[in-house]
Each structure stands twice: as structure tokens, then as C-alpha cells.
Amino acid sequence: MAPGDNAPTNEPSSGTGGEPVVRFATSPDQYKHWNLTIDGNVARLAMSVAEDATLKPGYELKLNSYDLGVDIELYDAIQRLRFEHPEVGCVVLCSDHPQVFCAGANIRMLGMSTHDHKVNFCKFTNETRNGIEDATEFSKQKYICAINGTAAGGGYELALATDYIMLIDDGASTVSLPELPLLAVLPGTGGLTRLVDKRKVRHDRSDVFCTATEGMRGQRAADWNLIDEIVPRSKFDDAVTERANEFAAMSDRPKDAIGISFTALNVSDDGDKLVYDHLKIEVDRGSNVVNFLIKGPCDLPPKDGPGVVEQGVNFWPLAIARELDAAIVHLRLNESQVGTWVFRTEGDNEVLEAYDKLLEGHQDHWLVREITLYLKRTLKRIDVSARSLIALVEPGSCFTGTLLELVLIADRSFMLDGQIEGSNISAPSVRLTNMNFGPYPMCNGLTRLETRLLGEPEKISEAKAAVGRDLEALDAEDAGLVTFAPDDIDWDDEVRLAIEERASFSPDGLTGLEANLRFAGPETMETKIFGRLSAWQNWIFQRPNAAGPEGALKLYGTGQRSEFDKKRV
Amino acid sequence: MSIDLNSRIPNNVNLADDRRLQRALESWQPSFIDWWKEMGPEGTLDHDVYLRTAVSVEAEGWANFGYVKMPDYRWGIFVAPPVEGRSIPFGEHKGQPVWQEVPGEYRASLRRLIVTQGDTEPASVEQQRLLGLTAPSLYDLRNLFQVNCEEGRHLWAMVYLLHAYFGRDGREEAEMMLQRHSGDVDKPRILGAFNEETADWLSYFMFTFFTDRDGKFQLSSLAESGFDPLARTCQFMLTEEAHHMFIGTTGVMRVVTRTCEVMNELKTDDPEKIREAGAIDLQTLQKYLNFHYSVSLDLFGQEVSTNAANYYTAGLKGRFEESKIDDDHVLKDGLSRVTMLEDGVIKDVEYNALLAVNERLRDDYVDDCQTGVTRWNKVIKRHKIDFELKLPHRGFHRAIGTFSDADISPDGQVISKEDWKKNIDNWLPSEEDRVFVISLQKACVQPGKIASWVAPPSRGIDGHPFDYEYVRFN
DSSP states (O other): OOTTOOOGGGOOOOSSSSOOOOOOOOOGGGOSSEEEEEETTEEEEEEOOOTTOOSSSSOOOGGGEEOHHHHHHHHHHHHHHHHHOTTOOEEEEEEOSSSEEEOEEOHHHHHHSOHHHHHHHHHHHHHHHHHHHHHHHTSOOEEEEEEOSEEETHHHHHHHTSSEEEEEESSSOEEEOOIIIIISSOOSSSHHHIIIIISOOOHHHHHHHHHOTTOEEHHHHHHTTSSSEEEEGGGHHHHHHHHHHHHHHHOOSOTTOOOOOOOOOOOEEOSSEEEOSSEEEEEETTTTEEEEEEEOOSSOOOSSHHHHHHHGGGSHHHHHHHHHHHHHHHHHHHOTTOOEEEEEEESOHHHHHHHHHHHHHTTTSHHHHHHHHHHHHHHHHHHTOSSEEEEEEOTTOOOBGGGHHHHHHOSEEEEOBSOOTTOOSOOOEEEOOGGGGTTSOOTTSSOHHHHHTTTOTHHHHHHHHTTTOEEEHHHHHHTTSOSBOOBHHHHHHHHHHHHHHHHHSOHHHHHHHHHHHHTOSOOOHHHIIIIIIHHHHHHHHHSHHHHSTTSHHHHTTTTOOOOOOOOOO | OOSOHHHHSOBSSOGGGOHHHHHHHHHHHHHHHHHHHHHSSTTOTTOEEEEEEOOOSSTTTSOEEEEEEGGGOOOOBOOOOOOTTOBOOSSTTTTSBOBSSOOGGGHHHHHHHHHHHHHHHHHHHHHTTTGGGGOSSHHHHHHHHHHHHHHHHHHHHHHHHHHHHSHHHHHHHHHHHHHSOTTOSSSOOSSGGGGSOOOSHHHHHHIIIIIHHHHHHHHHHHTTOSBHHHHHHHHHHHHHHHHHHHHHHHHHHHHHHHHHHHHHHHTOOOHHHHHHTTOOOHHHHHHHHHHHHHHHHHTTOOSSOHHHHHHHHHTSSOOTTGGGSOSOSSOSSOEEEEEEEETTEEEEEEEEGGGGHHHHHHHHHHHHHHHHHHHHHHHHHHTTOOOOOOOOOTTTTOSSSGGGGSEEOTTSOEEOHHHHHHHHHHHSOOHHHHHHHHHTOOOOOSTTOOOTTSOOOSSOSTTOOTTSOOEEOO
């Protein structure tokens, strides 16, 4: 099925060399692994993984372990809770398995996956966990976790992404991060970082915890701040309900508002071409390029929040966020051979600016806030994608405000200086809006403009002064918004050479280079998770001690013991 | 030291000179006594019970008989004598000298094995704490208490290992053994089967036959361990475990005997008439057998088990009578046939022998159970009655492992849910059966007297006759 398309007839070919195409579109009536129920202002999202409903054959999802398929449903549920359930102020993440909360990522699945699948899997799950934290902090939909049994590895990491962890105190249930002692890898979804940065567990205690296969239970887990509260078994359910109701009462979400429905996206998909309502994607395998064309809105936006609710999923900023989101996760996983993404837009700067003004001016409306947050997360997804990003500002484009962010994060951007000879379309311009100055921080906590202009802070205030003005190529270049501003004589060659050159470099080298250069400025928990942790994890995933034929990850489940190369690197 | 541990705790582990062990036991011992008073056999603190106490591991030392008040029982710490030059008998470290200390690499695994085993010992005492109120004879009452005390001693044996070899974590785990209680809503025992109350003496006999036999096999495989203190501890525990099996084997046999006697006296095979005469019909015995056998099979875990394979490779837990098995004792390349349920069909599937170690232990257990059942059938045959008790198929009534997904009849057919529901009362004790069996449970504790549903034993304890006053109620 294509993203948002339930018809199995137009199955596209895969760009990943025989790997089955993974589909990200789902909905609660199709969930195999989660039970979502809503009671008043509290939602209960219970893991109940179907052992045999795996993405690929060769493993069973025992003990509430997960693969990407389970996480795709989790992501869908989190998104829907934000948009379809404004009344929900607290979400309880829990398990319907009687003894196990969650055993983490399925080890056999990891053992048999290709390296790039593992990395993509970790990236997507990381983004989902970040989304949970984003919902708690900004959507005021607070996630708490009710651990009713074993929470091992990724299971505990899932708990760590919530804001409040309750552990059943039955003398047996534990939380643990056994990846290192059991598998010779690291907890891959932010576990280490959240332990010391978020929960501020002392590093020596964290060391003890992360090397204890069996983990920790009860009072000691509470004393070390691995969890927030222990509750006796007989009182557990009541305590969870009580806590959830308390947190829900503290939320500023409208307790009786009606949400909007996330209907399936319209998309046609022939394998090389994905066409959504506002986004067209063309995969050019010869040139190693995916061409994105974003179509701006035609009509002016509604006046206010209620008007936005009325348009629902058809409100352009929400629609484009959903389409971009769906396209990116699809391309990242299913088109890993195509290394360069080129962004173009088509539309009217004036109209775009009106939309940004609406978003900016109605942040106190729950849906407007949600949409802005969604755009923020989608832009972040692009930031951390392991693809070369190129933005082309051509005549007829609408890189204004929100869409200008794509230019600001691109590894290389080109803006045509003047018109194309013989064309009656006027020279392109870009326009800054207030949305470029705060609402869309990157994972380093800075805006894309601030990150770009780290060495020229005075240009930020100049840019601020230029909000709402059309900036043509040379002005944009001066302002530091674009890389190059070739005229129509040079344009074609400049663009072609940049793309061809990109295709000739080592994809690994480019991934490392781009990730190092894009995120200047301070470290945050997110940069550590994506940068430091992922880099280490991905290195370890490649090493023989984990992934070699005698490595721990490969031998796990065979009963055989791995022999480590003792050399410290 | 506030408690003179050395005189109270007979041992051959050099307790007198081991400060670490003394410190640990000093705080644990009083907690244990409190636990016994609270969770041990109900209303028995003042009874004088004719008990066997082990005071050393030599032949004359491990069975000293005399009247003891149970809270004063001298729970000792004994390990089998060391074997000079013993080497690790299996796994990756095969042939290396056995470990006298816990290898750091296996600390967590060993602790888990010991805690899981140890947790079952006090659990069964808790499960049986009310049984003393309905004993069918003084002889049986005494045997119950003997088993209870020895289960207590087995707890001591595991706690000794935790205290002596696992530092602070070990002390914490030892404490938890007394905090978890069978059937407790907040802190239940680790294994499900040990959270069910033993409601009647028939269940108790079945439990000691089937469930304690699981213990025998678990202990036997741990007695092979490369961690020598664990191996030696379990070897000594097995001598006592054999007595528990004896109670189960002879207990069920005495029930069968009594039933056959009644059938012959009344010349009937009508269950109703047999029940009216105060005996338990063979059909009901079969149902109890089915129940206890199937839940005990669950205790062995999954058919294909990574944990068991890891323990084996690490040299921590072997197979039953490892040294008598003719193979390389590493199993990296061997294959084993495992009966599995696949796509709704029961069939033999070949697995790497390492992954099938659990199933191998279950196979040995099944054979051992069959030996007992055969002995019971000889009794029936001797009474010239045409009936045979049978072990049900291993897939019958299972909650753990491959068969838990399907409904399987005692003769090994995969059947529909409807057929299962229709037959369940023919295969497992029905509510009515249980009510009947419980109705027979009345204390019969005058010396020489015995309840209507069970025959007296052929011999008493320690050379004494059946009508000896094995328990004195004070």
C-alpha cells in the first residue's frame, strides 16, 4: 500500500534491491500491536504485540518486542492523539501483556537486518520517542508510563521518553538496559542520553545499571531515579488512573473540543512518481536524485482557529506537513539508493505569508499550535535525514517563511538571479516571516537562521528587519539565505554540476559530512541522541564484536558465546 | 554475635571461620524464623514432631531422628564433599577446572538460576501450610512436616550460595525470598505453579510426585554446574528430594490401593458407589494426574530456549546425568528432534541441540514420571481390575510453550475449542470432583488410624510401626 492509500494494487517497485517496501500509513482499525482507548481526558495506549505480524519473515515478536511495524503504529497513534483528541491531556503508555511491559527491539530482527535498515529503524524510533516528549512539553498532552512487568532495553527507553514512570512493585518486575552485556551494542533509542541528561542519574550508577543484565526493581530503581514511583501490585491500576487524571487536569488542552479526523492521504504511486495533493515526488534513479515539488496554497487562509478546524486535514499547512512527513519516511527507508533530495516550490509568496501570519497569530488555539508543532517536527525529520539536501529557488517558487526553512537547511541552495531569458515569469524572490525566528527550532535548540548565521549574529537582526519583504537573489545572497545566485546563463550548468558531483562522492562520507556541518551551535539532548549516540551505535553495529559472524548480535539466541576482540579502539 | 549461629546451624561450609557468611546469616536467620512462624504450617509451633535432621553429610550423619519443635529445627547448610580435580563437564569451558568463585561474566545468570530455584522452596511450604489441619494419618502428617522442614533447608542451601558468593545483591535477593509469598497479590512467587494453594491431600501427593520431580530434574542439571559450590549444594539436596518423591509415589499408590480394595470389596467399578464408600474412583485419580502432570511440564519452560542454551554453553546448567550421555557435551553442531506445534499440526522438528536442552530435560522427566505410573498400574493389575492410568500427551493443557496456542486432547489430537469445552470435565478435575475430594479431607490423627480413601503404608518411619506417635500435640 502506498502512504495513505489502502489499495494494494499499485505496489511500486523497490529501490532498495529486493527488500520489501515498508508502508507507513495505518489507522487504529488496522492496528495489530496496540490497543488505544480513550476515557474522558485520559488515553490508554497499550502494547499488545501480535507475535506473527512481523514486517518480514524469520522472527517472532515475542514478549512485546517490536520491529519497525510496531513503531509505525505507535507513531500513528501518537499523531492521532494530538490531532483527533484535543480533549486528551494525559496518555498512559502501558501493556496488555500480563507479565511483560516491553522487551525492546526484537533481537532476531536486528540480527538479520541490513545495516541501513537498522539505522533507519533506530532513526524512526528515535523520532517517535522525541515526538512523545514534544507532545508532553508543547502539546500539553502528557505521556506517562505504567510498567506492569519487565521493561528491557527499548522497552525501558520507551518509558524514558515519557514524563513520569510508574513501576509495579511485585518483587520481580525490573527496568533494564541490557544491550551492552547481552548484545555488545548500545541502547539505540536515546536510553543512555536520557538516563544522564533527562533523568540525571549519576554516571557511575548509570554504568552499574547499564551493565546489569537483570536490571533493577522496586525501591532501588526509585532511589536511583530510574523511575518515578513504585506501586504495589494490588494498587497499581488505581494509582495509574489517579495519576493520569491528575496530570490530565493540569493540561491546557480544551477538555471538550472535538478533534479533526486524520483521513488517509490521497496519493498515486507508480514506484518512481508519488503524487499527493500538494506534493509531487519524482525519483530520478539515473541522476541519483529525488525531486520534490511543493505546491503552495491557492486560496487565502481562514481567519482564525475555528476556521482552521473547519478545514481540518485540508488546511494547507497541515496537509503539506502530512504529505512531506509521509514522503520522507517512505523515501528514507524504501529509497535508500537515491542520495540527493532537491526541493522546489510553486506558488504565491503573498498567500504563503498570510498562512504564516495565521499560524503565528493564533498559537493559543490548540489546532494551530498542533499544526505548527507538526511542521517543526517534519522540518526536523528533514534535518536529520541522511541525504544531501539541495534547494532550488526558481521563478514561480514560493520559498516564504515556513517553506524558506527548506532553503535555510539545504546543504546547497541556488537562487536564480533575474528571469530566464524569453520567459514572462518574473524573477524569483523569497520572503522571511516571523515563523523563521522561533517556532521551528532545529534539534540544537536554535532556528535554522541562527544556526546558519552563527558567525554573523548581526545578520539576524538585519533579517528580522526584512520580514515581509521580497528579497531577490542578490539580496538573499547578501542576507546569507542562499549559497549561490547564478543568472540564467550559468544556472543549468551550476545546478547540474552540483548534483552530478554529489552523486560521485562516497555516500557514507557525505552522510558524516552533512551531519557534522548542519548542526552548528550548542548540544542538546536531541543532538546527543542523533549525533553522538547514533554515531557510536552505528560504529558498534558495524564492528565484528557485535555484527561479525562470531559477534554477540549474530550469536544471540543460538546459545553460543561470542569471542570478543579485546582491543580497545 | 547476638545469635550463636554455629551451634544452631549444623554445617560443613566452615561457617565458624567465615565472617561474611556469619554477618549475612545473622540478620537473615531471625527473618527466616519469623517467616516460618507466619507462613509455615498453620498452628504447629508447639507440636513435637518426629523428624529427621541432617547434621553432617556422611551416611550416619544425614538422618538423625528425634522429636523436635519445628521452629527449633536445626536447618543446616550442607554441600556434598568436593571431588578432587573436578573439571567443568560441558559447554564452552568443558575440561577447565571448575569455578570455586562466581565468574564475573556469569554472575547475573547464576544469580537468576539460584533465585528461581530458591524461590520455589519456601513457596511450597506456603502452598501447603493448611494441609496439616486435614491429615489422613499421623504418619502422613509427620511426612508433611518433614518435607516442609526440608524445603526450608533447601531455601537455606540457596540462601547460603547467595550470601557466600553474591555480596550485597545476594543478600538483597535472599531477603526477597522471604518477602514474596505464594499467591500474594502484591508480591507473588516467581513461577505461576507455585502460587496455587495445595487444597487437599490428593493434590499434595500428586504435587510431590509431579511437581517435586521437576525439582529433582532442575537440581540434577544444576548439580552438573561448573560453579562447584552450586553443584555440590544441589547434589546434597537431591538426597532429600528423593524422599519427597517417595512420598508422592507411595502416596498416590496408597490411594490407588485403597480404591482397588473398595472396588473388590463391593465388586463394583461404578464411581458413584466407590465414592459412597469413601474412596476416590480411578477416573478422578486420572483427572488429578492429568492436571498435575501438565502444569508441572510447564515448569520446564519453552521447548526451544535461548536461555537454557546460554546456560549450557556457559557451563552453568547441564542436562540430567550429563556424564552418562554419549556426545561431545558442547552441542554446537548437534541436532535434536523436538515435538512442536506448527500450523496447527503436532510434528517433530529438528533443532540445534543447544536450543533443545530444555526439551531434553523434559524428555527425561517424562520417562521418569512413566516409571511411577507403571508402578501404580501394577497395583491395579494385582487387584485384577481392568484399568490403566496414563500420562496424557505432553501437549495437553499447557500454558507455556508451543502447545499453549492450541487445545490438545490427552491422546494428542489437536481439537477445536468446542470439543475442548465439551470434554474438559472428563479430562481435568471438575468443580464437582474437587468438592468431593475436599469432602474427604478430615483430620485423622490418632495413632494407628487412617482416613477412608487411602491405605496405610507398608512400613513406618525409622523402623517404627505405622501406629507410632509421630506427632505429639501439646
